[in-house]
Amino acid sequence: MKKTIQFQECSATDESRLMALQTVLEKTKKPFKSGDSIGIKLHWGEIGNKNYLSPVYAREIVKWLQAGGTKPFIVDTTVLYSGGRRDGRESLNTAAKHGFTEEYLGCEVIIGDGLDGKNIIDLPAGFKHFPTVQTGKVVQDADGFVIFSHFKGHMEAAFGGSIKNMSMGFASRAQKQRMHADAKPKLIQAKCIKCGECADVCPTGAATITENNFPVYDLLKCIGCAQCIALCPETALKIRWDTDIKVFQEKLVETAAAVWRVIQDKTVVINAVIEIVAECDCLPGKHQKIAEDKGFISAYHPVLADAEAIKLIGGAPFDQAHQHIPWQRQFEYAKEIGFCM
Ligand code: SF4
Ligand code: SF4
Structure with missing residues (x-):
């Protein structure tokens, strides 16, 4: 099961996208038990961002999990920025404005590092940049996860997918700062x-x-x-x-690898390879589209899911959108530290 990948293509219509996700979910085996509490880790978009994934997809994943007898919840963490997600309350307001409400989704919406950003843990890492990494405690507390990521460009890593969602997405604010400091x-x-x-x-x-x-x-x-x-x-x-251009990506990968050690046997990874724009959902505005919609991927390893997305899109759109950022470093470094299949 570990190396299994599911993919369903779609066109850029709401109907085709939703049907593709449904098809992928139908084919994906759940590594969960009935009664498990399962976090759906996603990004509900910064205030003013126009490219984040619609809550319609999260609701579909919620229904899929509930049909298997598990108890899903939606989760994201607080951020460094001054926009609409800096503390837990602001972030939940932003989530609600973007349609991520308990009423619509049919499950709880929580902040993984607590409303004050202090519900955190230190995980052993033992890597060259980080001996330990700090994340929301939810990483340890949940019985399992669906890492649901929007695959698109990123200003410091060239692309952002599952690796980034698990890394920056679960990191405490201090850990986010450690990653961004360069x-x-x-x-x-x-x-x-x-x-x-x-x-x-x-x-x-x-x-x-x-x-x-x-x-x-x-x-x-x-x-x-x-x-x-x-x-x-x-x-x-x-x-x-301040340091080598590759260091940000290495830090991203180290943080994801430390999280993965904790959640690897209880996690499904889903990449939405749609609405492929140059920039991250952390930034306000409508960003430039750099590739056509491809579809949805499910896998049981974030590096595998991201590699599959790059295979579908090709590297050229990321090379053009983020010249001089060697996006390949995420994969090379994952291999170097043994964070791969
Ligand atoms: S990179 Fe530095 S100067 Fe630019 S917005 Fe962030 S904190 Fe401000
Ligand atoms: S063009 Fe505007 S945003 Fe860009 S550096 Fe100048 S003042 Fe700042």
Whole structure:
């Protein structure tokens, strides 16, 4: 069962997408027992984001789990950003605005690291960047998981799928900061139109506008979240990598690998390879589409599910959308640390 992959293609209509997910679920065996409490780990979208996965898919997974006698719940964690998910209450409000309500979904919606972000645990890791990783305690508490991920581009990792959802998605806020700490902005002044957008989105006040209306960045205050870089309308900001460009991906993979050790025997991984845009659902706005819809994948390993998605899409859209970010590093490093099938 471990190497089994299910795939169903779809076109870019709501009906075709839902039917593809239903078909994949019908073919996917559940590694759960009746009565188990199963977390559906997903991303309900930052406030203002227009590309997040509709709750209609989460509801379908809820029905699939309930039909097997398990007790599903929807889960995400608090984030570093100043948008609509920084603490648990804000994040639940955002979830509700995007349609992820208990009434609609038919199950509880919770914050995996607690409403105050403090319900966390340290997991042993033993890797070169992280001896331990810190995540929401839900990783340990749930009887099982469905890791349900939107496969699309990402400003620091080139693509984001199951690996990223399990890693950044379960990480405590401190662990998120440890992963993000290496990518900070560098201004190309000739391209800057002095719009001030970077200062508006900066969650720490590191980006400010000077008297001549050009922005400056206080690198001591900067947490490396890359929101300014991704949202600059003129691509006037480049990543000033404090360390090797590959380190962010390695940190992402280490965190996912540590989580996987805890949940590997009780988890199904589903990638929605639809609405494939250049940027992450963490960013507000409607992002540029970089590939046509492919369909839904289910698997029992996140690296396998992400590799299958890349096989379907090809690497070129990610190379073009995020030039100079070697997305292959997620797979290479997963292999190097034994986080693969
Ligand atoms: S968002 Fe970009 S163009 Fe606007 S002020 Fe910042 S760097 Fe300049
Ligand atoms: S990366 Fe940009 S938005 Fe994020 S903290 Fe640093 S200056 Fe602010």
